[in-house]
Amino acid sequence: MRGLARARSSGKSAAGGPVSDAAPVTALLRLLPTASARLTGGLAALVLLDAALAPALTVAIGALAGRLPAAAGAGLDSAAGRGVLTAFGVLALIYLANVLMDPVIAGTSTRLARRLAATVSRMTMRGTLRPAGQAPLDGPRVADLLMLAQGRGTGQLPVGLAVTALPRLIAVRLAGVSAAGLLLLFAWWAPIPLVVAWVVMGRRQDRATRRAADSHAGTTTELRRAEYLRSLALEGAAAKEIRVFGLGEWLVEHFTRAWLTGTRELAGRRRADVGDLACLAGLIAAHALVLVPLTVAAARGDLSVARTTICLQAVLGTASLGWLGDLQWTITRAAAAAPAARRLAELGRGAGGSGLSPLPVGSGLSAGPVKAPALGGAPAHAIRFEAVRFRYPDRHAPTLDRLDLTVPAGSSLALVGDNGAGKTTVIKLLARLYDPAAGRITTDGTDLRALPPDSWRRHIAVVFQDFLRYELSARDNIRFGAVDAAPDRHALASAARRAGADAVLDGLPDGWDTPLSRRFTGGTDISGGQWQRIALARALYAVEHGARILVLDEPTAHLDIRAEAELYEQFLDLTRGLTTILVSHRFATVRLADRICFLDGGRVAEEGTHDELLAAGGRYARSFSLQAATLTGEAHA
Ligand SMILES: Nc1ncnc2c1ncn2[C@@H]1O[C@H](COP(=O)(O)OP(=O)(O)O)[C@@H](O)[C@H]1O
Ligand SMILES: [Mg+2]
Structure with missing residues (x-):
């Protein structure tokens, strides 16, 4: 399955590079221990324990059913009756354990999901920040990866969702495996037709939906357009123009169109074809193959009531090896952030990754050892x-x-x-x-x-044409000129004074600590000219520190x-x-x-x-x- 997925996803994206090298779920599993080894280990143990409870429940029901006929004649006071009560007690305990496991697993996976989300963001940020030059970040390829890594390229499915859904998927799968195992109680060959039929059908479905997700991941252009239009409407910067030009409705309409186009492939709908019908026929045949002899054996009395009950449940249980619809789909999509984050984390590594060129060797430019200037x-x-x-x-x-x-x-x-x-x-x-x-x-x-x-x-200190207006405190805005240096009040004050920013600071309600944005509590907006003074002060603060x-x-x-x-x-x-x-x-x-x-x-x-x-x-x-x-x-x- 991994091999297949890898072969598929190594296809080039529209932007020229492969977007994901590993199947999303594989990449996700590799990331989990990085997020938290302790929680990953704990979750794995819990899932295995939970998986063991499923067949235990099946066997306990079978045992109870097996003891009922004898007890029905002899009454609860008899030895047979006490046997039923014991079987019932065991069943109740297993059931209770099963019920109690759910919140524990959910709690652990939620905590792991939180860590994973932070890890993915950190990897994404570090990778994006690593290249010393700007060139590696230009173009749509990195933009596609960034969309996916943030869960926005999959229509807002956060990566954590994959972690909370994964234990459920694993539990269901293991229950399927144990159901297949229990069929051995009937005959050695009984699991084979059912397992084959369900697995073939599930793979087929999985492949189709994954192909849709992969081709979607190759280019998230439409979704990026949608995101952009939405941010225009929701973030303050465009508020004035939107109102003056009356762009509101246009934005909403075009957002909707771009969003629906961008997520269409993710909807994963497809028409059934001949192959699907063949799979369905195979599935029916496999059930007939097992159920007919099973019923005959039970009717002849060759199989006890207990075994028959267990085997009938087990036949139904093998369905867990097939396509698990939403659960699988959710995990595949949410996990798409994992390979994207891995690729972004690799940005800037390796030869040429910085986007800057090394000194050409033998070009005469680097003649002799470089003297430290x-x-x-x-x-x-x-x-x-x-x-x-x-x-x-x-x-x-x-x-x-x-x-x-x-x-x-x-x-x-x-x-x-x-x-x-x-x-x-x-x-x-x-x-x-x-x-x-x-x-x-x-x-x-x-x-x-x-x-x-x-x-x-x-x-070097540069005040660019489009210098940044950090929505942070005035102090941070200026001290970013030399962020590695310990904040130095004298240098800050001197830079502010020389830049003519001291008047701006005097007018702030909380002085240096005032956030320069009304979007933060206690914050205030300042004018373009005032921002310019702050930006100038930032550059002069860099000068105070040696620029x-x-x-x-x-x-x-x-x-x-x-x-x-x-x-x-x-x-x-x-x-x-x-x-x-x-x-x-x-x-x-x-x-x-x-x-x-x-x-x-x-x-x-x-x-x-x-x-x-x-x-x-x-x-x-x-x-x-x-x-x-x-x-x-x-x-x-
Ligand atoms: N990141 C970029 N990618 C492609 N072309 C660019 C980029 N930045 C600037 N250009 C182009 O390079 C030319 C010079 O731009 P620029 O150096 O910003 O000019 P100036 O600062 O003199 O106004 C322009 O034609 C501009 O469109
Ligand atoms: Mg310019």
Whole structure:
């Protein structure tokens, strides 16, 4: 069964990689001891004990039935009557034990399910966070796995459900096995036709439904769309636009459609075919094969009443070896999170897994042993992009093409260019979220690829265009600039003051401890401009802890050109002596930077000080005059 399942699921997903390598239930069983070895062992023991009670009950009923005829004549006072009472007592005890086992098993499996859910989340998070670069996370393949690992790809079946259902499945199966065993009381061959018929039929059904689940797991695109639409409606960020544009009904309708399409294969309905009819015929024949001789033997008196009763129950009991419908279906679907989590846990492991390229050997780039640069990589002289070429995986044209750029240490550089020119991409390469396809980036002559990404990044603080607004305390929002360092009140206060965030903090009801979101008790929302101050403080807190390269990548989207110019000027004042990069598509806001690079067509088109560039009369000069007119226009308005 495992072999079959593995062969099936090794099929490629639509996104290009196999989604699950192991049958979900196998993967689940392997995960359980990781979640809790103690609870897994306990649960296994309980399930086995419970399984033993099922045939015991069958035998006890048989024993009771066997003693009834004699006692019926002799009365309860007789030896036969006492035999009946004893048999009844034993039956009652077994029954009671059986009843008591259920809550114990349910309690244990619920506790194990809770642990498993945490384990799966932890594996998923660690795996997703492990790749040093961003590339391994791009694309729909990882998105599919993430959906499944969170139980959302199976239409919201949490993985824990598989654990609470599994003991029931095992108990039912073992009861089936023991029923088959009890048929030996009639004849050695009696279990064979029934076991074969039920197992063949069950496999067939299981295979069909599993095929549906597998093909579903290959691409969860529709479900992801549904999830996205639902989150738009339920999470706050879109509330304004949804109301203004009246998108509500559209969202509900499209969510419903995407959800029903996305889960259709999971419904697992299929038409019966000839094979199913053959299975059914086989099942009827197997029953006839056993029941006819059994009845004849009982009627002839060759089989005692006790044995006949046991065997009749056992015949019915073998059905537990067949298809268990919902139970099996639920487990297979809920367990789909297990192989997905395992695959995600492997993200970033092995050659190339980080998404970053190792230093090419023998390319001349790594000639000689790599000298540890001063300060472990922080540049004392310059960071250089040398003939850097970079293309996003899903793009035809390169975004950066033979880009040469020098960022002198300890001074400020402005990177200007139109929207989409590749400015943010330059910053991403600098922070090693991606590596160049050709060329190299060096710090004081050392290829960045020779440095561990983590230690290189400690030198860099970036306020991105889309910086994060953590719905956590103001303190956490700022101290994330150096999360490994013990929170340092002086450094926090100093970063906040320099970023102009102290006014924001003074206005918070609970100061530094205030959650910056109304979705949390005692929390409050702050304005876009205030968020920007907090984000700036975060970067400056990183500087307090040793970051020497500071980047502002247009975190100024909602600022007008004048406010952006003011912020950048303030910032240049604040960061004198640091290696600073200001990014903007508004040429007029960065004229005070020591050097300005104008990015166009994937490379630096013009470069120099503001005055030099103006004097050159090129595109920078033209764009600048155009935008400067706006600036002065606003000033006069
Ligand atoms: N993750 C990505 N995948 C594919 N293409 C991207 C990605 N990020 C940016 N691009 C594309 O690369 C080009 C440069 O983008 P970007 O560096 O963000 O420009 P800028 O910051 O100058 O506005 C754009 O054409 C953009 O669409
Ligand atoms: Mg950008």
